[in-house]
Amino acid sequence: MAAIELAHVSKRYGKLWALRDLNLTIEAGMIGLLGPNGAGKTSLIRLLCGIFQPSEGQIRVFGLDPCKQGQKLELRRQLGYIPQHPQFDQWLSAYKTLEYLAHVRGITPKSLRQQAVEQAFEQVGLTEHANKKIRELSGGMRRRLAIAQALIHNPRLLIIDEPTVGLDPSERMRFRQLLQQLGRDRIVLIATHIVEDVMQTCQQVLILQQQVRYYGPITHLLNMVATSQQIWELETEQPLHEPQFTVAASRYQAGRYWYRVIGPKLTNYPLQPARDYTLNEAYLWLMGQTALV
């Protein structure tokens, strides 16, 4: 049985189609969910968690239908969801917050609950801050607490919306290590705009834009971009203004401009073919293609 199965799934808000005819089977691993603003990432997550119902199609998570009342409860035991802005009571301690959430999720007796809470704190490296009130925690600690609350019932599937948004570079690195650890023994789906998060933590990527633009190993996507022969390096004396190019990276150094661009081989530029490729370039290349992959 696949972890996640979507068959002809669409989600419509009034006349707007957020998702259209999604067909997808996810078996295992750490999967990065990428797509531009409004691509339908949050809508997909909410469908998987049973917060919304699909307008059309069928969803199964571990064989369970997130829309069916009885099955939804069973699914909640197997799923941990970390929204972008989880709401906690600012005046409660981190420990009390988790203990309360463990209680709500039906973890009994008290000794088992305490054990689950302590283990969750340990997993996210927050044990020494457990007695702090929520308002005393830094942004990074709050993100850790958000993960801990999703781990207390040891779910098989973890869904995280924008895990590193608002974190400073060193906290972001620590967070990526934590995500790697969490992915060792469960399926993790990470929705993000930060392509680097996906590159460093995931083996697979799901690129969404109302439909599935790509789902598969990152290495395969990088191979596709390599064979496209559309990524170039370019040095100029003037800033580049070429509508046929998408600029993936740029630098100004010693009076010259250096670019990595995606586009056709235009002979009026001194283009050098790129020799390696980033996921960000592969993503930009894919989004520039009109045909669906």
Ligand SMILES: Nc1ncnc2c1ncn2[C@@H]1O[C@H](COP(=O)(O)OP(=O)(O)OP(=O)(O)O)[C@@H](O)[C@H]1O
């Ligand atoms: N509750 C809602 N009512 C009406 N339209 C909605 C609702 N939620 C989302 N939409 C619309 O559906 C489309 C997909 O939105 P969604 O939030 O799923 O995208 P997203 O990929 O998560 O975007 P972002 O990266 O900006 O968070 C957008 O056009 C959005 O405006």
